[in-house]
Structure formats: structure tokens, C-alpha cells
Amino acid sequence: MGNFSHLTHTHYNTYPGEFMAVHHKSTKASHRVGFTYLSQEDLLDAGCFDLRMAIEVAEKAMLAYEDHRIMYPEKIVQIFDQVSQDRINCLPATLLDEKICGAKWVSVFPRNPKRFDVQNLSAIFLLSEIEKGFPIAVMEGTLASNMRVAAIGAIAAKHLARKDSQSIGFIGAGEQAKMHLLGMKVVRPSLKECRISAKTAIEEEQFIDELSPLLPDLNFIRANTVARDAMVGADILVTATSAQAPLLKAEWMKPGAFYSHIGGWEDEYAVAKQCDKIVCDDWDTVTHRTQTLSRMYKEGLLSHNDIHADLHELVSRHKPGRTTEEERIYFNAVGLAYVDVALATAMFKRAESSHIGLKLDLQESMVFEHHNIISKIRL
Template sequence: MNEHRISFTYLSQEDLLEAGCFDMRMVIETAEKTLISYEEGGVLFPEKVVQIFNQSSQDRINCLPATLLDEKVCGVKWVSVFPNNPVKHDKQNLSAIFLLSEIKHGFPIAVVEGTLASNMRVAAMGAIAAKHLAVENSEVIGFIGSGEQAKMHLIGMKTVRPSLKQCRVASKLPEEEDAFIDELSHLFPDMEFIAARTNGKKAMEGADILVTATSAQAPLLHASWVKPGAFYSHIGGWEDEYDVALQSDKIVCDDWETVTHRTQTLSRMYKEGYIDSHRIHADLHELVSGHKVGRENDQERIYFNAVGLAYIDVAIGLSMYNRAMSAGIGTALDLQKSMIFEHADIAKQIRL
């Protein structure tokens, strides 16, 4: 046995699906556990590195590291977001890959397709927020946006609020709404699906849960559409009027400090002096741990903004890796079979 062999497991998206990793309950439970671990000091969470290639379209690739100290695993998500891909190239707008390493020796243990986990993480965070902040018997959910994030969000919301009976969706094109309904209606035969035919008001007004899932850089959601008692999950950048937040009884973030450095609606409002930390009710981990209360009555308008936390992505990636290993799924690859100068033919390989 070669003591200097370094191997890791490669997991494709198809491997993850075969291993049963498209499991929203598993992802939600992982995220909740990791939020509490973060609160207890069990997570290293450095700032992400962002490279933006086009300011107008926000084409970018981000590098997001985090370490789970209890699990002794360090990971990084390398994620690209190219918002115009669907229209210009008929390709998805997001792709991601995870690298997981153990921190005893610092060697990699897995390279994992990350788009599935990344999209599920967004939905799981919204779903966890809905557990604490949406009216318990919510029946109507409205979407502006019909892409992958919207689809995942419906799965997450239905997981924690099975009382949902009606789903309305508005998108830029009617055919996008039809595709959303075609793909999801058979998953939830107990729900009525309504295509709003690009009319955001028709999708959102009077809904118990509202979700914006777009790449828009202009307000699409109007404050007058948000009824008392509604819960709003904000996913993207600048998708809503400032008054949506200003009229809310509670504002909750996945992490307020992180929000202040981003470009979401709340981030803009903070930089322009409309809100500060005193206006923020809680970070999500405080609701999960019970250190702060969630919804207190059925009339509160509540605003939730998630910008994305790399340590949650890494934890979900690790959970998926563990499930795949238990199922015996994945491809073992060698990073090296021996150290450089241990190769018997190294003299032939050197170029001087």
C-alpha cells in the first residue's frame, strides 16, 4: 500500500440524484443543524471572493469557502451566475462545483456537482424562514419568476407548509409560466396552478406567501400587493419597492452583516440610509435556536432576505457526499499515486 496516495470521490449530478440526495427534508434539517452550529461557534465563515465580468448583466464567478469544525471538513463552492444564459444561449444561468477537504491532513475527499445543492439551499433557507414566519395555515403562494429557484422554492415551501392549495406564477413570458406548471403540477396534484400571464399583481396580490425569484435589477413587487399577514421571501437582487420592507412588521435575514455588503433591496436601503441594524428583527439562526421569536400574530407582514451562506452550502454538500458514500455511489479518482520524486521514471519526466 502506497502511503502517499491521495484519492477523492467525484460525484456528478446524476450520481447525487441516484443516491437520493434530492431530499428537501434532509437539506432543511442539515441547514437547521448548521445554523445552530454557526451560532455556537462551530463554523469558520470568511468573506467570499467575487469576480464580476459584466456590471450590467452581473455575469460573475464567486468563490465561497467555509469550514465545519465539528465535522472537520473544509469546503469551497465555486459558482458561476450568468443571468442572460437562458435567453441568449438556452443554457442554465447557474452552475456550481464543490471541493471538500478533511482538515486532519488537508487532503481533498470529494469533488461534488454543486448546482443541485446550491439551488436546494436557497429553497431550504426560504422554507426554514417560512416555518417560523409564514401563517401556519397558508394556502396561497405567489411567484414572480419561474426558473429553477422558483421551482425549488415551491418544493421547499410545500414541505414546511403542506396546507398550500394554490400556486400562482408570473414570468417574463407566458410559455415560461406554462413550463413551470407542466414540470411541477404533477408533483403536487392537490394544488391548483394559475398562470398569471406576466401579470405580477395577479400572481402576488392577496397571497399568503410571496416569492420573487428573478435576475431583475428593478423593483417588480409593489407594496400594495402585500396583504397583512403575508410572508415575503426575497431571493434575488433588487426585486421589490423599498416600501415592501418599510411597511413590514418584521425583517429577518439569513445574515444581516452579510446583507450590508451585497446588492439586494435591503442592501441598497442600508447604503442609502433607509434602514439600519435596529430595523432588523433577527438573523435566521436566532429563530432556529429559539433565541428570538418568529411570527407573533396573523396580521404581521414579514420580510425575509437570504443572500446565501457558504457554510450552509458546504454542509449540504457534505450531507450529499455522505449519503452517496452510504449508497456506494461515486467515482474514486487519484489526485496522486505517490509523491513527485517517488515515481520510478521521474528522471524521464523532468524537462531541463
């Protein structure tokens, strides 16, 4: 990545995002600007893979949002293939209390695993402080993105799943499914059984191989690619796929079950129609997307009045969560960028406190202050 040995001669001041170099030959003010670079491995080493932290950060962020302490503009979406939904999005948000503005640059290419045998999602964060406007961090963002999905699903389960839930079923066995299981186990430690259905038996085996050492008290069952076997009778149902098809059937969802819908169109309309409560992370955002509920809304099969609450209203206790043991409850999350930025900020702070990360220069001085600028200009 280049030679950064000169950084050992730089002293850092206490202002985020700005390096103050001590020049022994000059008293001229420094215009050095720098930031911290954090790889996924850096974040793991700093102990940032922490689902409890992610849940707490997400809850705090939702309360701040409700209190108008979050700036949350529209995201920028660039879709390159309408069929596959290959896309790159830019999602900004500002945390006014933390005085941090951030953005997530995230790519979602659903065909990647099949076409190239690589992950379908990758992300990077840019964080800036808003006192001077300087960047403070550039970070790997896939870990935070997947943790945010799990945290939001876990918070929903905390309010909407039965407290005595013992079984959870999955359609989909990718990274977000794995994260979801860890989050669900945090809020529902009563879970004893996990049934997993994927497109191939190999994916199911990999899911179990990776998760069973982390959750030794959980009994894992392969559904041998039969989605019904993973879902029927489960207290908590999760669909986490890149499919655009009604995979989950209404008859598989028993009374009292909680359904966490992660992807796009993964369930038949009858699933939502039979549920006693429908909750979204943000219903207004859902209406502009391509989820099952989005499709139903655009086809006139679902209205604003059919939505019980947005998730922040449950967190703040402005609306109730589960009120009976027999309710079927549907939860749909499309992603809240301000939660991503809040989580990235918390991860950055944890890494900083552990002195983990690479300090890099954005600039050593302003352009015309370079002593050899005449040799750099092309006129």
C-alpha cells in the same frame, strides 16, 4: 474521461481522502491520494434531492454557527460586468464538528438564458478532511446550491409564514422558484394554490408542467405574465428573478403575508417599509450586497435597528418569529456558504453510503517516487 481500470487493483483504507494501495512487489509506504467524483446524476441516484434533509442540515448548521463551531471567512467575488452582474465567486467554510473544510466555486451569469438558452448558475464543490488535509470529494454543486436556497426560504417560512397559509405566488419561474415551492410545501403542507408569473407564458407553462406531477394536491394558476395577478391576496409571496427592478409592489402584499426575497433588487422600497418584521439570513452580509434592503441601507432609509433578527436566531429560539396573524413579514436571503458546505457534506456521505461515485486518483505517488521520473522532467 480517461482509463481508470487500474483503480480496480486498489484497496481503499478507512481514512477519508486517501487511498492505500497494496503493492505486492514492494513494502514501500504508499503516497497515493484520491477523492470521489460525484456528478449531478450521481447525487440524484443517491437520493440527495431531499428537501427535508436540506432543511434539517441547514438548521443544524445554523445552530453550529451560533455555537462558534463553524469557520466562515469572507467569500472571494469576481464581477466581470457591473451591469449584468456576471460573476464567479469562491465561498469557503469549515465544519469543525464534521472536520470538513469545503469551498463552493459558483458562477452566476444572469444573461445566459436569453443570450445562450442555458442556465444562469453553475457550481462545483471541493471538500477536504482536516486531519491530514487531503481532498475527499469533488462534486457538482448546482443541485446543492438551489436546494440550499429553498431550504433557507422554507426555514424562514416555518417561523414567519402563517401556519394556515393556503396560497403562494411567484414572480419568476426558474430553477430556484421551483425549488422554493417544494421547500415551502414541506413546511406549509396547507398550501393549496400556486400562482406563477414569468416573463413569458412558455416559462409559466414549463413551471406547471414540471411541478404539478410532484405536487398533485396543488392547484396551479398561470398569471399570463401579469405579476400582480400572481401576488395579490397570496399568503406567501416569492420573487425569484435575475431582474434589477422593483417588480413587487407594496399594495400587492396583504396583511398577514410573508415575503421571501431571493434575488437582487426585485421590489419597491415601500414593501419593506410597510412590513412589521424584517428578517435576514445574515444582515451584516446583506449590507454589503445589492439587494433591495442593501440599497435602502446605503441610502440611509434602513438601519440595523430596523432588522428584527437573523435567521439562526429564530432557529435557536433566541428571538421570536411570527407573533400575530396580521403581521406582514419580509425575509431576505443572500446565501450562507457554511450551509452550502454542510449540505454538500451530507450529500457526499449519503452517496458514499450508497456506494455511488467515481473514485479518482489525485496522485499515485510523490513526484520523485515515480520509477520513470527521469523521462518526465524537462530541464
